[in-house]
Amino acid sequence: MKIIIGSKNPAKIKAVKSGFSQQEAEFVSIDVPSGVNAQPFSDEETIQGAINRAVGALNQGNGDIGIGLEGGVHETSHGLLLCNWGALATHNMEPIIAGGARFLLPEEVAARLRLGEELGPVMDDYAKMKNVRKHEGAVGIFTNGMINRIEMFTHVTTLLTGQYTYHQKHLRR
Numbered sequence: 001m002k003i004i005i006g007s008k009n010p011a012k013i014k015a016v017k018s019g020f021s022q023q024e025a026e027f028v029s030i031d032v033p034s035g036v037n038a039q040p041f042s043d044e045e046t047i048q049g050a051i052n053r054a055v056g057a058l059n060q061g062n063g064d065i066g067i068g069l070e071g072g073v074h075e076t077s078h079g080l081l082l083c084n085w086g087a088l089a090t091h092n093m094e095p096i097i098a099g100g101a102r103f104l105l106p107e108e109v110a111a112r113l114r115l116g117e118e119l120g121p122v123m124d125d126y127a128k129m130k131n132v133r134k135h136e137g138a139v140g141i142f143t144n145g146m147i148n149r150i151e152m153f154t155h156v157t158t159l160l161t162g163q164y165t166y167h168q169k170h171l172r173r
């Protein structure tokens with residue numbers, strides 16, 4: 001089985017590899033466009049980014065499964081939520097989607113995103129670190145290291161592979 005990951009971000013690549021650790025698989029990672037804003041601003045847009053990456057990866061990488069993982073934010077009456085979505089695409093079914101961690105961003109960070117900045121550089125600035133998005137992620141910073149971006153996206157990938165195997169067993173037509 002050849003699995004194409006639609007990103008070169010090492011946190012996402014590690015997450016997909018550990019999410020598929022039960023299967024015998026070959027992994028290829030390619031940078032595919034998300035087709036949405038660099039900073040998606042709703043669940044809907046973040047989901048669409050994940051799907052576009054999964055389908056793009058599957059087609060460009062000539063594989064059996066394409067995986068897209070996308071980080072975004074979602075405005076609520078409580079404040080700005082960080083949201084995370086994943087999609088799994090194959091050649092013979094509609095993409096499967098699954099969501100990951102959601103939590104409120106501090107107002108100081110949220111305000112900068114509303115003014116048009118991207119979370120990646122804002123997090124580096126806020127945490128006084130480099131490449132937060134490739135390592136612990138915002139989730140790692142704001143959970144005091146209890147859950148990092150790799151673990152969070154591993155959970156999303158496992159939700160995808162679990163639904164995929166269920167689909168293969170019960171829903172395949």
Ligand SMILES: O=P(O)(O)OP(=O)(O)OP(=O)(O)OC[C@H]1O[C@@H](n2cnc3c(O)ncnc32)[C@H](O)[C@@H]1O
Nearest residue numbers: 007009038039070071118119120123133137138139
């Ligand atoms: O190379 P790609 O795959 O694009 O990886 P990315 O880190 O840019 O991740 P996304 O495009 O999925 O995320 C959209 C934006 O939100 C940022 N972002 C999302 N989740 C984050 C996190 O947990 N920590 C830091 N930045 C995050 C990210 O850097 C982008 O600016």
Ligand SMILES: [Mg+2]
Nearest residue numbers: 034038039120
């Ligand atoms: Mg990005």
